[in-house]
Amino acid sequence: MSLTPAFLDELRARTLLSGLIAKTVKLQRAGREFRACCPFHNEKTPSFYVNDDKGFYHCFGCSAHGDAIRWMTEQQGLPFIDAVKELAHAAGLEMPEQDRRAAQKAERAKGLHDVMSDAAAWFTERLGGIEGSEARALLKRRGISEATARAFGMGFSPDSRGKLRQALASYGDAMLVEAGLLIQVEGKEPYDRFRGRLMIPIRDARGRVIAFGGRIIGEGEPKYLNSPETPLFDKGRTLYNLDRAQAAARKTGRVIAVEGYMDVIALAQAGFDEAVAPLGTAMTEHQLERLWRMTEVPLLCFDGDSAGQKAALRTAHRALPLLQPGRSLAFVPLGDGLDPDDLVRTKGAAAFEGLLAQPQPLSDLLWRSEVAAEPLTTPEQRAGLKQRLTAVAETIAEPSVKSEYKAEFRERIDKHFDRGPREFQPRQYQAGGARPGRGSRNARGVWQPPEAPPSAKARTLGTDGLDPALAKAVLAGLIRHPVEIARHMEVLGSLRTASGALGKLFEAVIDVALEDRQLDQGKVLTILARSGFDQVASDLLRADTLPFSFCRSNPADAERAREDLNEAIAVMVEQPAVDAALAEATACLSRDGSEEAFTRQVALSRRRQELLERLANLRLADEEEFDD
Structure with a gap:
């Protein structure tokens, strides 16, 4: 079957996204969009938006994003091809014809699903019969109720x-x-x-039996x-x-990953x-x-x-190359050689819930592992720790996550060896002196801010x-660093309501990121041009005279430019709120003159x-860079 881009585009165009989502989620009209509490995570204030004109949904809380097909695969749990078939049927579209090989493969898979379903039913019958008595006794010893066994479709295979x-x-x-139900040895009967x-x-995700564990x-x-690998498994x-x-x-709003079947079954029985x-x-x-498709920070609870x-640490290292802003892992240490099955049976569900409430972040696990790897009594050993963490x-x-981990490890090293926090120190000028109105260094070389009040421009900033x-x-x-848009999607989303041209520009930039997460500068400019912002974007990119590294076309240090941009966004977002609160406090002081x-x-x-x-x-940092 050949699903061409044209066919998929036609399918999306014929599908009213809000109507599809409204079948399971209560939507409210919000201007040209619809909004609701996000179905992908728990929240009290709606941050999930559906836009029929653009054909996508987006949550500003958990970053869930997609079109009608993604909705069917993510929220309904359908495989991609089944999602397309269901949407095509609803839209009155004929599916493209399958080629002969694909049709044969689909027919064979259908037959395999049937045989696995019948095998599961046969095993279940054996568990309830005379020959399943020992298996039932095992379940009783493990504290698994009959209702739980039925819910998981458990069965018994006779010793035959x-x-x-x-x-x-x-x-x-x-x-x-x-x-995978029979073993075939050459020259012998299966x-x-x-x-x-x-x-x-x-x-599988649709609830169809695809394999067995015995x-x-x-x-x-x-x-x-376990069953061997098959066309289904x-x-x-x-x-x-x-x-x-x-x-x-x-x-x-969470998912718990454990090591084995019985852990899963025992946890389900405990709620x-x-x-x-x-x-x-x-x-x-x-x-x-x-x-990660279910939650941004899964909880891993290994034995x-x-x-x-060791399994937890292997998983942590395997996850590192895949980390994204907001997407990580957390670990639930059990201690005392327990596994989740033992814990809920001996200490109860409340004890396990208490552990889930205090998981260990991924960075903690990595830090503790490296600290425990060898003694840290000599300078060489401490340098080795720093090298390993780096x-x-x-x-x-992902560059921004990598930068955050490096900063985190540096801070932990300083704290662990009692070095105290690092002070921000701009680089020295060539002559080592002060620039008028910019502060100076004292005799120890520590930067001192200027004693004079801020300039008139600074005093009016953000009012x-x-x-x-x-x-x-x-x-x-x-625009120069599009990868940072997704990282700050939520805070930038709060600026959509800003009045005037700035608000429209921020809305346009956010919409750019929603259309395509794999952005580069060329794509950003192309999409902005379609929205009528080509001239504005061109003007912004000519802003090389702005005194910030992230505005330069070729910054000397690209990673530092991104860090500066992140800092500038934090200041820009916080500043109006501080200004408003300060104005309110000043007015309150003039009214009652209270100490509070x-x-x-x-x-x-x-x-x-x-x-x-x-x-x-x-x-300052940027001006120094270009003065050198």
């Missing part, structure tokens, strides 16, 4: 080489082998793969036996219990339906991506023994909402001055 083969003989040996085991069905009843190896891309967990995760597990291997990149701790941060692909010059500089910086009003006015004045100095430091 041919009973399943005989029961499903109508499918033929070839299909049973392809489904025989049942699973024998004498408690059977646990593995389902636990030995008594003694023997392996303790757990890719172990590295599958998460156990995903079909049940994705719906639960939308309600709780934690949002748990999933990899299938006997370390977490893969594909499985991590699937977790408390040394093997579980190497860890370097594996992060009327956004400072126009700073806002234009930030806009120029965002005076204290608040002083604190706000100090905060405003700090913001001005932060902005001045950005300008």
Whole structure:
């Protein structure tokens, strides 16, 4: 089947996105858009918007974003091709014809789904019969109720080489082998793969059985036996219990990844339906991506023994190259060699909930691992720690996240070795002296701010909402560094309501990022031109005279330019709020002259001055760069 871009565009054009989403989410009209509380995370104030004209939805809280097809795959859990088929049927579009090979593959997959469904039903019958008594006793010892066993479709495979083969003989040996239910040895009759085991069905995101996990009843190896890889089952891309967990995760706003089937089942019985597990291997990149599609910071709760701790660390390092702004991992340490199954059975659901409420951030796990790696008594060992942490941060692909990790590790090293915080110190001038009105260095070389009050321009900065010059500089910086737009989507979204041309410009820049997350400067300019902002964008990019590194066409240090841009955005967003609060405190002081009003006015004045100095430091650093 060939799904051309033209066909998919026609499908999107014929689908009323708000109508599709309104089937499961209560939408409210908000101007030309619709809004609602986000279905992808818990929130009380609506930040989820649907735009029919542009054909996308976006949440400013969790950054969930997509079109009608993405809605069907993310929210409804459908595979891509099934989502397209369902939308095409609703829109009255004929699906493109399949080629012969694709049609044969689809037919074979349909047959495999049927055989797996029948096998699961047969195993379930055996569990309830006389031959399943030992398996039922095992479940009772593990504290698994009959209701839980039924909910997870658990079953039993008799200790026989041919009973399943005989029961499903109508499918033929070839299909049973392809489904992974029989083992074929050259020159011999095929025989049942699973024998004498408690059977646990593995389902895809739509709830269809695609594989099995079998636990030995008594003694023997392996303790757990999984289906082999088949046309239906890719172990590295599958998460156990995903079909049940994705719906639960939308309600709780979290997903819990544990090590094994029984952990998931025990947690579900205790009320934690949002748990999933990899299938006997370390977490893969594909499985991590699937977790991130459910929540920005999945909770990983591996066993408390040394093997579980090693698995957590392997997952942490595997996740580093994939990190994005707002997207990370958190770890729930159990300790005492416990696993989640043991914990909820012995200490109860409340104890586990308490651990979930205090997870360990990814940066903590990495830091503690490297600190514990070797003694830190000599300068060489401390240098080794710094080198290892730098190497860890370097594996992060996303530039802004990498920068944050480096800064975090530097601060932790200073604190750990009691070096105190680092002071911001602009670079020295060539002559080592002071620039009039810009402060100076004292005898120890520490930078001193100017004693004179700020200039008239500085005193009026931000008193009327956004400072126009700073806002234009930030806009120029965002166009030159488009990757930073997504990082600040939420705070920039708050500026959509700004009055006048600045508000329209910020709205246009946000819409650019919503259209395409893989942006470069050329794409930004092209999209802005379509919205009628080509001349404005060109004018902004000619703003090389603005005294900020991020406005330059070729900054000497690109990473530093992005850091300066992030700092400027923080100042720009906070400054109007501080100014408004300061004006209110000043008015209150003039009315009643209370000590409380005076204290608040002083604190706000100090905060405003700090913001001005932060902005001045950005300008100073940039001017020095171009004076050298």
